[in-house]
Amino acid sequence: MARLEVKKNMKIGIMGGTFNPIHYGHLVTAEEALSQFKLDRVIFIPTGQPPHKTTGKLASPEDRYLMTVMATASNSHFFVSRIETARKGKSYTIDTVKELKFTYGESATFYFITGADAILEILTWKNPEEIITMCKFIAATRPGYNLSRIEELKKKLFGINANPQVTKDSIFIMEIPALAISSTDIRERIKTSRPIKYLLPESVCNYLLKNDLY
Numbered sequence: 499m500a501r502l503e504v505k506k507n508m509k510i511g512i513m514g515g516t517f518n519p520i521h522y523g524h525l526v527t528a529e530e531a532l533s534q535f536k537l538d539r540v541i542f543i544p545t546g547q548p549p550h551k552t553t554g555k556l557a558s559p560e561d562r563y564l565m566t567v568m569a570t571a572s573n574s575h576f577f578v579s580r581i582e583t584a585r586k587g588k589s590y591t592i593d594t595v596k597e598l599k600f601t602y603g604e605s606a607t608f609y610f611i612t613g614a615d616a617i618l619e620i621l622t623w624k625n626p627e628e629i630i631t632m633c634k635f636i637a638a639t640r641p642g643y644n645l646s647r648i649e650e651l652k653k654k655l656f657g658i659n660a661n662p663q664v665t666k667d668s669i670f671i672m673e674i675p676a677l678a679i680s681s682t683d684i685r686e687r688i689k690t691s692r693p694i695k696y697l698l699p700e701s702v703c704n705y706l707l708k709n710d711l712y
């Protein structure tokens with residue numbers, strides 16, 4: 499499929515994250531979602547200014563965008579968008595999904611893929627009642643994650659939103675062993691001069707070291 503081709507009834511994965519930095523856990527998550535949910539493409543969207551507090555050093559939106567481009571360049575189903583890094587002010591997911599709906603049309607189905615810990619906070623996001631009707635969620639977890647918290651969240655969401663579009667299939671859980679890798683750990687390793695090789699693509703590793711990002 500040509501890069502910008504937009505067809506009817508597309509299934510689009512929206513890979514939302516700070517990607518500070520992007521690593522193999524993120525890439526395996528996106529590939530698994532592409533395969534399990536038969537998606538046409540996955541669009542990685544690095545946040546501009548995260549709406550919530552980020553612990554540790556946050557690389558600039560442009561650096562996080564560039565590292566995401568480097569990491570995904572060889573996959574023909576992966577794309578990277580500047581929707582959030584180019585937007586002024588905080589990066590709200592509702593604004594992003596609305597923009598993508600405008601581009602891909604009403605026939606498209608969206609799957610918002612992100613970490614389970616982030617999804618658990620969805621009730622504190624901007625317009626949670628609306629967003630849960632506009633896309634399905636894929637909560638990526640590390641092995642051993644306490645899944646009962648996601649089940650609790652589902653119950654709460656049905657409670658606040660009687661919309662029939664909100665079903666048990668509004669949130670899927672995907673366990674990804676590679677998510678034992680984490681951006682926090684990579685930043686910590688850099689600070690303490692421990693190796694980060696093989697945790698993230700070599701191009702990303704070279705870029706962040708060369709530019710002294712963390």
Ligand code: NAP
Pocket residue numbers: 513514515516517518523524527545548549550589590591592611612613614615616619622623624638677679680681682
């Ligand atoms: P975070 O709190 O930094 O991350 C929470 C956990 O999820 C971390 O363990 C993180 O691991 C993991 N994670 C993050 N993105 C992931 C992905 N795409 N695939 C797999 N695991 C992932 O969360 P964040 O990255 O800043 O935000 C996640 C998404 O939620 C973003 O798109 C953000 O814009 C959205 N969000 C929206 C609102 C709002 O609209 N008000 C509020 C909060 C978050 P790593 O640290 O290794 O990545």
